[in-house]
Amino acid sequence: MLTHYHEDHTGGCAWIQKHKQVPLFIHSMSLDVCSKQGEYPDYRKRIWGVREGFQARPIGETIQSRHHTWKAIFTPGHARDHISYLNQSNGVLFSGDLFVTPKTKVILQEESIPTIIHSIKKVLRYDFQEVFCCHAGYLPNGRELFQVKLDYLENLQGEIIRLHQQGLTVEEIQQKVLPKQYPIIEYSDYEWDSKHIITSILREAQSTSVR
Known part of the structure; x- marks a missing residue:
């Protein structure tokens, strides 16, 4: 259950998906952006790292x-x-x-x-x-x-x-x-x-x- 696409909330999702094999849910409008490597300013990458893409499901x-x-x-x-x-x-x-x-x-x-x-x-x-x-x-x-x-x-x-x-x-x-x-x-x-x-x-x- 993800609240939104920002990297401080989704940064660990690729790891979770790979190692825990559990479903990840987010608003349908963010499925595409989450499937790709995160694009955001360098200062945020220094703080949170680079978010890898992952496959989420639309929340109902x-x-x-x-x-x-x-x-x-x-x-x-x-x-x-x-x-x-x-x-x-x-x-x-x-x-x-x-x-x-x-x-x-x-x-x-x-x-x-x-x-x-x-x-x-x-x-x-x-x-x-x-x-x-x-x-x-x-x-x-x-x-x-x-x-x-x-x-x-x-x-x-x-x-x-x-x-x-x-x-x-x-x-x-x-x-x-x-x-x-x-x-x-x-x-x-x-x-x-x-x-x-x-x-x-x-x-x-x-x-x-x-x-």
Whole structure:
């Protein structure tokens, strides 16, 4: 059960497939990209290594583990193919990279804050409490933390749109609401940046306004 195609989640899949002969499941849109060697920036290869290609199967609406049934919930935003997995019998959610931190400060260029907001609202419609996050670990109060993240992102979204309507540029908004320059920004050659939070919000706002 893979949550998305990023190499820090799929980097060991070729080895698992070769040595353990177990099926690997992912969203159908990522079957092709996973079948080939991963293509991503050198700094990520230095951190995670080079992901070899593997053969995954498309995930269905549910997946059966040894003792439990898991509902696959499409939760894009961090990645286009992102899936979270919910055990409806005990209220446990495997959230992949949907949560990570309650107060997002930098994101990948491919991410979309409005889409993440929509995905968080989607999972909050389900009955769960405990969350297993691939970066934050086990969160016994995961539902409450997702609500904290949602409130933070919606407030941030509103502030960014308000400042943009006042005529501020992306760079000026960044200096006001997300001024800290984290080391990952320069190290990643700006693939990670707080600026992407702002541009993803404004891109969605502009798209909505012309519909």
